Amino acid sequence: MTEEKKPEERKRRKTATEAASRVGPMVKAxxxxxxxxxxxxxxxxxxxxxxxxxxxxxxxxxxxxWTENYAGVCGVKRDAQxxxxxxxxxxxxxxxxxxxxxxxxxxxxxxxxxEMPPNPPWGGxxxxxxxxxxxxxxxxxxxxxxxxxxxxxxxxxxxxxxLPYPPYEDDYDYRDVQGYYxxxxxxxxxxxxxxxxxxxxxxxxxxxxxxxxDISDRTWxxxxxxxxxxxxxPCPMGTGDAMNTMVPMTFMMGTQEAYxxxxxxxxxxxxKIANREGVIPDEKYRLLWGGGLPSWFALTDFNYFxxxxxxxxxxxxxxxxxxxxxxxxxxxSDPLEHLAWRWVKYWAYRHDKARKRPGSNPDVERLxxxxxxxxxxxxxxxxxxxxxxxxxxxxxxxxxxxxxYRDIPSLIxxxxxxxxxxxxxxxxxxxxxxxxxTLEAVKSR
Amino acid sequence: MVxxxxxxxxxxxxxxxxxxxxxxxxxxxxxxxxxxxxxxxQVIEEALTKAGLxxxxxxxxxxxxxxxxxxxxxxxxxxxxxxxxxxxxxxxPAARTAIDIGGQFTRVLKLNNRGRATAFLLSEKCAxxxxxxxxxxxxxxxxxxxxxxxxxxxxxxxxxxxxxCAVFAESEAVSRIAEGAAKEDILAGLHRTxxxxxxxxxxxxGIEPDCAVVGGGAKDIGLVKSxxxxxxxxxxLPEEPRIVAALGAALVAWEKVSKGG
Numbered sequence: 001m002t003e004e005k006k007p008e009e010r011k012r013r014k015t016a017t018e019a020a021s022r023v024g025p026m027v028k029a030x031x032x033x034x035x036x037x038x039x040x041x042x043x044x045x046x047x048x049x050x051x052x053x054x055x056x057x058x059x060x061x062x063x064x065x066w067t068e069n070y071a072g073v074c075g076v077k078r079d080a081q082x083x084x085x086x087x088x089x090x091x092x093x094x095x096x097x098x099x100x101x102x103x104x105x106x107x108x109x110x111x112x113x114x115e116m117p118p119n120p121p122w123g124g125x126x127x128x129x130x131x132x133x134x135x136x137x138x139x140x141x142x143x144x145x146x147x148x149x150x151x152x153x154x155x156x157x158x159x160x161x162x163l164p165y166p167p168y169e170d171d172y173d174y175r176d177v178q179g180y181y182x183x184x185x186x187x188x189x190x191x192x193x194x195x196x197x198x199x200x201x202x203x204x205x206x207x208x209x210x211x212x213x214d215i216s217d218r219t220w221x222x223x224x225x226x227x228x229x230x231x232x233x234p235c236p237m238g239t240g241d242a243m244n245t246m247v248p249m250t251f252m253m254g255t256q257e258a259y260x261x262x263x264x265x266x267x268x269x270x271x272k273i274a275n276r277e278g279v280i281p282d283e284k285y286r287l288l289w290g291g292g293l294p295s296w297f298a299l300t301d302f303n304y305f306x307x308x309x310x311x312x313x314x315x316x317x318x319x320x321x322x323x324x325x326x327x328x329x330x331x332x333s334d335p336l337e338h339l340a341w342r343w344v345k346y347w348a349y350r351h352d353k354a355r356k357r358p359g360s361n362p363d364v365e366r367l368x369x370x371x372x373x374x375x376x377x378x379x380x381x382x383x384x385x386x387x388x389x390x391x392x393x394x395x396x397x398x399x400x401x402x403x404x405y406r407d408i409p410s411l412i413x414x415x416x417x418x419x420x421x422x423x424x425x426x427x428x429x430x431x432x433x434x435x436x437x438t439l440e441a442v443k444s445r
Numbered sequence: 446m447v448x449x450x451x452x453x454x455x456x457x458x459x460x461x462x463x464x465x466x467x468x469x470x471x472x473x474x475x476x477x478x479x480x481x482x483x484x485x486x487q488v489i490e491e492a493l494t495k496a497g498l499x500x501x502x503x504x505x506x507x508x509x510x511x512x513x514x515x516x517x518x519x520x521x522x523x524x525x526x527x528x529x530x531x532x533x534x535x536x537x538p539a540a541r542t543a544i545d546i547g548g549q550f551t552r553v554l555k556l557n558n559r560g561r562a563t564a565f566l567l568s569e570k571c572a573x574x575x576x577x578x579x580x581x582x583x584x585x586x587x588x589x590x591x592x593x594x595x596x597x598x599x600x601x602x603x604x605x606x607x608x609x610c611a612v613f614a615e616s617e618a619v620s621r622i623a624e625g626a627a628k629e630d631i632l633a634g635l636h637r638t639x640x641x642x643x644x645x646x647x648x649x650x651g652i653e654p655d656c657a658v659v660g661g662g663a664k665d666i667g668l669v670k671s672x673x674x675x676x677x678x679x680x681x682l683p684e685e686p687r688i689v690a691a692l693g694a695a696l697v698a699w700e701k702v703s704k705g706g
Contacts, residue, residue: 434526
């Protein structure tokens with residue numbers, strides 16, 4: 001057994017919004033709810049964020065356990081190393097996704113001893129009833145992580161919902177094929193409902209599902225409208241806070257609580273704008289977090305940027321919604337079909353725009369859109385070494401942006417999402433200092 | 446006369462430059478060792494002695510580099526990229542690209558016509574693209590670091606290396622020694638490997654002539670030649686490439702003083 005290590009005590013990060021400061025207790029409460037559900041015998045589903053099935057779980061009163069979130073919590077608490085080391089001792093490579101490694105290390109530890117690892121961050125992660133994978137993009141942990149977890153929990157069934165979406169190519173219209181994708185996704189989601197009914201003793205209430213979807217559609221709109229307010233100068237909320245507010249967006253979708261949270265955020269941002277209250281009093285540089293998951297153990301880097309006069313009015317990371325009224329969704333009576341259409345249309349949202357600009361693609365188009373809408377001076381990205389699905393394309397996006405749009409100052413940070421051994425604060429901050437100097441040089445050109 | 450100082454506490458070497466207004470009058474370079482604070486005090490002391498001055502004669506001191514915070518006597522710190530840009534521009538006003546091969550990192554930067562960095566890239570955290578790579582290999586081949594360059598130029602049959610990783614290259618070098626490869630051929634092969642890493646960074650940022658090469662790695666003429674060969678252009682090389690960031694720091698200090706800061 002890996003020896004227990006006491007995590008480093010950390011001061012709480014200062015947030016700009018009151019809403020963001022409420023998120024820590026919300027995560028804590030959600031984890032406590034998992035443990036309570038376990039005690040009460042309610043079904044728990046290991047789940048991945050943004051897998052299109054949030055509303056299904058909610059409608060069936062199954063308690064989601066967001067395993068990526070728990071790995072992130074371990075990262076934030078700087079207490080992931082012992083779980084990473086445990087996974088390594090189980091012969092998992094350190095170069096795998098560190099969310100998955102952390103989760104597998106935690107699960108193997110809990111299953112081996114029959115109890116939570118000692119002093120687990122925020123009470124630990126309860127043993128699931130089912131595990132719900134998600135086949136999409138090229139993120140292999142989304143379908144392999146839970147299969148690997150079955151080594152330790154062979155009695156816990158896994159369902160992998162295939163959720164493809166039309167890939168971008170500039171020489172075809174996704175509308176030519178969207179129907180096939182929708183049909184496929186509906187079948188996958190129908191299979192998921194049947195799987196959950198079989199393994200959790202819960203019956204789907206289809207009217208309830210429609211209600212939950214209505215809440216989540218309204219939440220998508222409310223998030224979009226609240227985040228649009230960040231276009232204001234000075235910017236009332238930065239990416240540091242958005243790494244908190246992603247919690248109700250990704251872990252609570254389909255709940256009234258999530259909707260209310262973003263309505264409160266919207267109201268708070270309106271008030272800040274009216275009072276001309278920005279993240280920092282003297283806003284000099286407006287930056288775009290152009291991609292990459294954050295280093296959860298180093299979110300204070302955002303505060304460091306702030307101390308240098310830089311704010312992040314926008315980010316592509318964890319902005320996983322668009323206004324539903326802009327998605328051109330067909331009216332359908334089957335709630336699963338609505339979910340499928342929303343999924344496909346979300347991913348194809350910028351296809352048309354990208355096809356109009358040679359050399360572009362939807363990701364690059366999104367960068368350009370945010371640079372213009374949020375009056376951006378520079379782009380910051382984070383290459384997390386352990387993520388092989390999303391991060392490898394970032395540099396290409398940056399290069400294309402500069403090639404087809406304009407040469408904009410950029411900074412690429414290098415570290416990881418959970419593995420703190422990849423991080424060097426002094427080096428990171430030296431890079432930030434140098435980047436600020438380049439922003440100044442370009443601005444005064 | 447107004448005197449200013451720049452100090453660069455790097456991971457391998459520490460450097461200090463003393464300027465009389467904007468003219469270099471003395472400098473010192475010494476290994477950083479394990480105590481940055483002590484080294485900072487020693488390196489500035491040595492440079493001041495050469496200049497015939499003491500710390501109280503210095504109007505402003507700017508520190509940069511890995512251990513900048515350890516130079517407690519400095520007036521302020523500045524980023525190494527900014528200092529490098531100023532230092533390179535001072536020495537080579539036509540330079541628009543600079544490569545700095547340091548002990549810990551290699552940096553590539555673009556400069557504007559006022560000596561300000563407008564873009565930069567740093568090598569990955571591993572030793573593959575840095576001067577550390579050469580230190581590792583010098584130890585394996587049991588030769589002095591400063592002899593590497595000249596020796597490698599004698600190569601007639603450059604060895605190819607399969608890896609750019611310093612750790613794996615070390616074991617690969619051991620294998621080549623066992624196979625009987627000449628030291629100069631091994632060194633030439635390693636220079637090519639390191640140069641290829643650096644060229645990749647330059648390509649990512651986009652080279653704009655003139656291009657200068659600075660930092661401790663630029664003392665290695667074999668490496669410089671290999672980079673020139675890869676990039677297909679001549680590189681501007683200062684007489685003492687290790688002091689450029691410290692020089693830039695001194696220039697920042699002079700800017701402060703001359704602007705009444």
